[in-house]
Amino acid sequence: MALTSDPGEWTCYLDLETGEVRMAPIGGLEEDAEGLSEDEIDDALNAGRLIHVEPLGSRVEYQWMAEFSGTVRHARLRGKLEVALDGRGAFRRFKNALLDFPAERERWFAFRDQRLRAAAREWLEEVGLEPTTVPPASR
Numbered sequence: 001m002a003l004t005s006d007p008g009e010w011t012c013y014l015d016l017e018t019g020e021v022r023m024a025p026i027g028g029l030e031e032d033a034e035g036l037s038e039d040e041i042d043d044a045l046n047a048g049r050l051i052h053v054e055p056l057g058s059r060v061e062y063q064w065m066a067e068f069s070g071t072v073r074h075a076r077l078r079g080k081l082e083v084a085l086d087g088r089g090a091f092r093r094f095k096n097a098l099l100d101f102p103a104e105r106e107r108w109f110a111f112r113d114q115r116l117r118a119a120a121r122e123w124l125e126e127v128g129l130e131p132t133t134v135p136p137a138s139r
Contacts, residue, residue: 002053003119004061013041013050019132021053051127056119058091064115065094068108077101 002012002021013022022036036044044050062085069081077097084093098105124131
């Protein structure tokens with residue numbers, strides 16, 4: 001979730017003590033909201049308890065959609081997906097194009113999950129961490 005979050009809305013951190021991903025809204029917390037304050041975040045970052053998680057960005061996910069489109073055997077769907085990827089709103093159009101093809105839609109989600117797990121493992125390696133749990137699909 002942290003790797004695909006919207007950087008304009010959320011900042012995500014990995015809590016090294018709990019293993020949880022902590023999300024903080026960009027504008028700060030509302031008075032009645034639960035979560036870390038900006039001072040608590042700064043203190044935890046300085047103490048090395050939190051690590052900032054930089055989102056992958058839409059270009060990476062767009063590339064995954066383009067890769068997946070190239071694997072689709074159904075010519076009509078492949079054409080719809082390629083058209084969907086052109087211009088603004090590509091993410092929504094891509095997902096909408098898959099609605100009439102439930103098996104391909106499920107295959108897309110599995111494809112995306114695989115790419116996302118690989119990106120998470122790569123990120124963990126980059127920050128010098130080793131995963132301690134097996135991903136759900138591998139169990």
